[in-house]
Amino acid sequence: MKILLFGPQNAGKTSLMRTTCLGYNFMKVANLKPTKGISRENFIFRGIMELNVWDAGGQERYLERYFSESQRELIFSEVTTAIFMVDSSVVDSRGREIFNKFLEYIYEFSPHLEKVYVLLNKIDLLESKEDDVFKLLSTDLADNIRYKIAFTPVSVKEGSAQHRLIEILDYEIQKSTLSMQRLGRIRFLLDQLKMSTLSEYLLFNQPDGLLISSTFGKFESLKPLEFMKFEMGTLDSNLYVIYQKIMELLNMQNLSPLALSTIVFESDVCFVLVKEVSESAVIMAVTKNKKMDVFSSVINALTGDSFNDLKEFMTKPQF
């Protein structure tokens, strides 16, 4: 899937991409340099859909190039999702000129596109004039184009821009038969795990941290969990040394290496177990009570055949 992120300089395009696809927080991207030309990066969105993001640096010297006869086809063709982003604290007729050219070429080279998404960014700023920018960009658009353009005021800083992008990409997942098949298969594997363990399972994608699927139902019904992120691998290295010493004491031959596999959390009412499934996925099990047979059934599930099936599915290259 080719995602084209386009718009004038300083709009927040790279910030949006980094925070959404890499799970970075806004502070981490606060000092981004202007993007030089087109930056292309691949991500696996929600663990099931491959994105090829074309982030077009918006400085004037690059814009001229993108619109030039020799480059426009390369940039504007075969686009699956077209996003135009502007800084809504800047009301400048140049913004409209860029938008017009963008629309002209996007519809020339990707005529199949149902929608073009326009993000009016930085509405968190006091000086944001999103209403004026909306007027600037929407006045006198041809009728046959107007209804295909969706304008949304957003803020990368406050998170609404990422929510909007995720919504847009989730819509693409729904339209993609392949993604829906993958999702169905994962859901089936999770349901297998769940069987007779009195627990719920949630599978998360790394590094964006987004939910892939769960035994609760579709991810759309789990809005509050959309930005959930797990960071594994920060356990104290002392643990490894202690483990080695104990193995020596116990005279264990063929010392097998200690891998970070399952982390167990505990509350008054349940256990929460977290385990890495693959480099790109983490599973979480939440037990319905604290009975020991439930706990051991989950441990069995997370070390058994169903888990291995899931691991195999999430590990093999499918794209």
Ligand SMILES: Nc1nc2c(ncn2[C@@H]2O[C@H](COP(=O)(O)OP(=O)(O)OP(=O)(O)O)[C@@H](O)[C@H]2O)c(=O)[nH]1
């Ligand atoms: N206040 C505020 N600042 C933002 C927001 N989004 C991005 N910024 C800031 O705007 C500046 C530009 O962000 P970038 O993501 O580099 O913008 P860009 O569109 O990629 O710029 P070019 O690569 O030059 O086209 C950075 O300093 C960001 O921290 C937002 O929602 N609110």
Ligand SMILES: [Mg+2]
């Ligand atoms: Mg940029």
